[in-house]
Amino acid sequence: MTASQLDWYLQINLKARQLRLLVALDDFGNLKQVADISHVTVPAVSKALSELEKGLGLQLFTRTHHGLQATAYGECLIRHARNMLVNLHHAREELRAISSGTxxxxxxxxxxxxxxxxxxxxxxxxxxxxxxxxxxxxxxxxxxxxxxxxxxxxxxxxxxxxxxxxxxxxxxxxxxxEPLALMTGPAHPLAQKKKMKWSDLRNYPWVLPPTGSQLRDPLERILERHGISLSNNYIETLSTHLIRSYLHMTNAVAMMAAAVAKDPIQPLKILPLTLPRLMRxxxxxxxxxxxxxxxxxxxxxxxxxxxxxx
Structure with missing residues (x-):
């Protein structure tokens, strides 16, 4: 590979269909699958890849027992190919919008x-x-x-x-x-309490953020600090709509943004326990x-x- 060969190919000869080929080969790692989704033959895909590698003077993929594996050159070009395809998609949408008057x-x-x-x-x-x-x-x-x-x-x-x-x-x-708050459904045994201790939360089921989510670790740390052990009786979800409905049907407790409690159709009760600032x-x-x-x-x-x- 010479610098002039690489410059010429990238600036003059590289085509959008070759960018799509690179991304597809990286996504599927298999010539047959790429051929199937492209509605061409396996030899045609293999030939297109060989022509691209020859034009660039670089090996982009190696064949392994697990399929095609991108080389360092391939990974670099694939990363830029994804960006270029996204930009082309955005350009197409903007042009369509202008032509349609939107x-x-x-x-x-x-x-x-x-x-x-x-x-x-x-x-x-x-x-x-x-x-x-x-x-x-x-x-x-x-x-x-x-x-x-x-x-x-x-x-x-x-x-x-x-x-x-x-x-x-x-x-x-x-x-x-937006502050976070502990909340329940309006019929929960704790819903009408004006004052509460953290120990009052014991023995109730929970709706927890999934493990690894932004809220899970901060919630566990603050409950630990107040001597509350999470029981085995919980569900995990980030769906606000599911949590709201579930709290109305059960005696579960959840932590969410305080604004969620103000829903006019399914209002929730905010428990009188102050949480520190846990999130940005x-x-x-x-x-x-x-x-x-x-x-x-x-x-x-x-x-x-x-x-x-x-």
Whole structure:
């Protein structure tokens, strides 16, 4: 490989279909599977890969007993190929939006606790200001959504901010200092208590954040500090809707953002026990390696307006 050969191929001859081939080979690691999803023959896929490696003068994959394995060259090019394909997808959507008279589409990721107040109000405000800006919302956890943010599959990520400097590639804006609270359904034996001791929580079932989630360790630490052992009677979920309904049906206790208790249809009771600040505020995050579209910038502005009023 010479530098001039590599420069020429990357700048003049590299095509979008070759980028898609690289990503597919990395995803499946198998020529036959890639051939099947591409509706071509295995020899055609093998030939396309050989031509790409020959043009670059680099070996991108090695064949192993477990299938194709990307080399260091392959890993580098695949990472950039994913970014380029995302950018092409965004460009296509923006061009379609311009040609159809709309103002683009925003892909938003959100943590479950923030689907009931902050985001809906911000979306309503966005639609008032720009009816032609459309939004695709995906609910998930930081573990499922942060990779999508870094890869450009979503534009904005909304929810409880992770520890500072946990993700150096991400910019953020703090929006809402929403305290956490312990809560139950309105018919719970503890719901009408004006004063409580931590020991009153013993022997009740729990709704816990899943192991490894942002809230699980802080909750366990504070209960431990007050001598509360979690029983074996619990469920694990981050679904606000499931937790709210479950608390109405059982004597379980859960920890969530205090705003969740104010739902007019299924209100919950906040227990009179003070929690220390366990987490950072809610906020919005975006990749610092990609410029926000005008629509995404407008949604950030709407989120800030709503958070200021909340």
């Amino acid at each position: 103002e683009g589409k925003i892909h938003v990721g959100v943590f479950p606790a923030w689907t009931s107040a902050l985001l809906p109000s911000a979306l309503a405000r966005l639609k008032e200001r720009s009816p032609g800006t459309n939004v695709l919302v995906t609910e998930g956890t930081i573990h499922t959504l942060m990779p999508d943010l870094l890869q450009g599959k979503i534009d904005l990520l909304i929810g409880r901010l992770p520890p500072r400097h946990a993700h150096h590639e991400v910019d953020e804006l703090e929006l809402l200092e 505020p809610a906020g919005v995050m975006w990749s610092r390696n990609r410029q926000l579209t005008p629509g995404a910038q407008l949604l950030v502005s709407c989120l800030k307006d709503v958070a200021d009023k909340l």
